[in-house]
Amino acid sequence: MxxxxxxxxxxxxxxxxxxxxxxxxxxxxxxxxxxxxxxxxxxxxxxxxxxxxxxxxxxxxxxxxxxxxxxxxxxxxxxxxxxxxxxxxxxxxxxxxxxxxxxxxxxxxxxxxxxxxxxxxxxxxxxxxxxxxxxxxxxxxxxxxxxxxxxxxxxxxxxxxxxxxxxxxxxxxxxxxxxxxxxxxxxxxxxxxxxxxxxxxxxxxxxxxxTETSINMNYNGNxxxxxxGIHDSSAALLPYVRSIRKKFVLISTGTWSIAFNPFTENPISTDTDDKDAINYMRINGKPVKASRLFLGNEYKIQVGKLKEVFGVDEDYHRTVKFDYDTYFEIMKDFKHCFKWESVTDDDMPAKTEMSYHKYEHAYHQLMIELTLLQIKCIKKAIGDDVILRLYVDGGFSDNDVYIKLLSHYFRDKKLRTTNASLGSALGAAISISDTKLNSKFLKKNYALKKHVPFIISG
CATH class of the missing domain: 3.30.420.40 (ATPase, nucleotide binding domain)
Structure with a gap:
């Protein structure tokens, strides 16, 4: 058969x-x-x-x-x-x-x-x-x-x-x-x-x-x-829209991190100077409010610099896990230390200055600052809508420091990560199928993981 x-x-x-x-x-x-x-x-x-x-x-x-x-x-x-x-x-x-x-x-x-x-x-x-x-x-x-x-x-x-x-x-x-x-x-x-x-x-x-249209044809006797066809970003969003019943924002991370809000009431951003507020469309023509951040690009640049400063291996950054004590030490008298190269932000200093002697400390500082940018980006996508669920997929979904920080700063929301390496291809397959997806779909196909905020002591 x-x-x-x-x-x-x-x-x-x-x-x-x-x-x-x-x-x-x-x-x-x-x-x-x-x-x-x-x-x-x-x-x-x-x-x-x-x-x-x-x-x-x-x-x-x-x-x-x-x-x-x-x-x-x-x-x-x-x-x-x-x-x-x-x-x-x-x-x-x-x-x-x-x-x-x-x-x-x-x-x-x-x-x-x-x-x-x-x-x-x-x-x-x-x-x-x-x-x-x-x-x-x-x-x-x-x-x-x-x-x-x-x-x-x-x-x-x-x-x-x-x-x-x-x-x-x-x-x-x-x-x-x-x-x-x-x-x-x-x-x-x-x-x-x-x-x-x-x-x-x-x-x-x-x-x-x-986008769900298909043409029945005889192709080479079959x-x-x-x-x-479907645009890849919208395809990657589709399995979530089809399988999750409640409102959510999807943060699709990579070179660009794009926060998608498919439930927006107000697609058009009121801030006319905001170059990173953009729109997409769902397969039925409904608007998706999106906000983008050059996260992966900036991360790559800064991790490259830290490698030079601390003389670590190329892939050392992948091994750093979130450390509660390091985080609190940095936050005690927090100040912005990194000057970004591919992102602009009002809070960044004129040049990068750090007084850390340990790579892990500097890396936590970097991730805190990048996560603060990410939070602004997500908040823009949410706008005035009431959304209590966040899903993160792509390259940063397994970055322990990034995920722990996001779940900490969005304590009022449920944070999930997925491993959607097939994202847009799977979305394209789903868009022309009549299959109804249920809430277990992401767990079965996307290695869905729940994350809880760390406990604040003291």
């Missing part, structure tokens, strides 16, 4: 992964690859789209021929802020422009002359700043600077939907990709922003469907349900 499985391509900037999940969402097969980046016409590094497309087809066709698996469905999870512009024959017209590519200042200025003021626009569209990371601006840039290419665009597809299109030939849009800081969506109006219609860009954006 062949095993029934759901296939997922989970495409990151670096690693391209392929998974098969059984009916209980357990991983039964995994493979991955990576490609050297190629260059666009300006010499900027970009995704090797032809190699990616070839790999998708080869892997999937090979799996379909295997005797042990019966693939019933396939879906796609990818990074956001990326468009593939196709002509009437479905052929890409441009490279997949990298979201790190700078947009010409003149284009941004001319955009705001037409559709500003800037602060109001950013808040309305749930964006933090304007660059290629706001993929809608890429369409404005193409229309302004490459009109001959723009004229040939039949459809502009977000990357997850392009991968779906590779298999179905059907061009579609869905909420999670539109909602990830694209500058296309007006969160107040729940529709594309006026500028999209004014520039005629709505004509090249395919019809919007729910009846397969093909999903429309």
């Amino acid at each position: 062949k095993q029934k499985v759901t296939a997922v391509f989970d495409i990151g900037k670096t690693n391209k992964k392929f998974f098969l999940f059984d009916k209980n969402f357990k991983e039964v097969h995994k493979e991955y690859t990576s490609f050297e980046e190629i260059e666009d016409e300006d010499g900027h590094p970009t995704e090797n789209l032809p190699a990616l497309k070839k790999w998708l087809k080869e892997v999937f066709d090979r799996i379909l021929e295997k005797k042990e698996f019966n693939v019933k469905a396939i879906n796609f999870s990818t990074y956001g802020a990326s468009f593939v512009h196709i002509d009437e024959n479905g052929k890409p017209l441009t490279p997949l422009y990298n979201y790190t590519k700078p947009l010409p200042e003149s284009v941004v200025e001319s955009f705001f002359e037409k559709y500003g003021p800037k602060e109001a626009f950013l808040k309305t569209t749930g964006c933090a700043d304007l660059s290629m990371l706001n993929s809608g601006l890429q369409l404005f840039w193409l229309k302004q600077t490459k009109p001959e290419v723009f004229k040939k665009i039949k459809y502009s597809l977000h990357l997850p939907q392009y991968l779906s299109h590779v298999f179905t030939g059907i061009p579609l849009s869905e909420y999670t990709s539109i909602g990830c800081h694209t500058a296309l969506w007006d969160y107040g109006e729940k529709d594309y922003h006026n500028w999209v219609y004014a520039e005629g860009i709505d004509k090249i954006l395919p019809p919007i469907v729910s 009846r397969i349900k093909i999903g429309v």
Whole structure:
């Protein structure tokens, strides 16, 4: 008997992964690859789209021929802020422009002359700043600077939907990709922003469907349900939304730590200067209020410096456990010691100054200061909503000092950590399944752990 499985391509900037999940969402097969980046016409590094497309087809066709698996469905999870512009024959017209590519200042200025003021626009569209990371601006840039290419665009597809299109030939849009800081969506109006219609860009954006949509197709002689794709951050959030009945905030940690509030009453932040308050969308188009912090990046920089100062091994920081006495010693006459390099904060000193002789002490100081930044970030995501549950996943979920501090500072909330290494891939599989998830799902699939605040003595 062949095993029934759901296939997922989970495409990151670096690693391209392929998974098969059984009916209980357990991983039964995994493979991955990576490609050297190629260059666009300006010499900027970009995704090797032809190699990616070839790999998708080869892997999937090979799996379909295997005797042990019966693939019933396939879906796609990818990074956001990326468009593939196709002509009437479905052929890409441009490279997949990298979201790190700078947009010409003149284009941004001319955009705001037409559709500003800037602060109001950013808040309305749930964006933090304007660059290629706001993929809608890429369409404005193409229309302004490459009109001959723009004229040939039949459809502009977000990357997850392009991968779906590779298999179905059907061009579609869905909420999670539109909602990830694209500058296309007006969160107040729940529709594309006026500028999209004014520039005629709505004509090249395919019809919007729910992220749960799938297309039943005959693919190489197999009846397969093909999903429309999902943005990876929203995919990672989905298993939580589907399995937890009470309101919560998810703190997804890594290079960026993003606090997601999927239960917001007020998606748009009132602080127009706050570059780190952004919006996403759930699979049904409901807004998610988010706040981001460059946590992992800053941690890496500062841990590198501590290594030099104290002459410890590269990985020594991973061994440090929370120490109650060290914490209280630091807090007795607490002052901020670290000058951040990739984060700005009003409390940081002009330069890093410490008088510690032990690595563990300095590390605790670092983690206290970073956790204080994290707390501000989480509070912004919560806003005025009443939320009593926090879930932490990603790289910092097993950092003992970080977790103990968070549970201490949020004593009034229930803190849980999960090990969601399959996060976005699993979310993509769940989004096209009819399975109802129950409260035990996270325990079974995500190594859910409860944390209680440490006891304050004295």
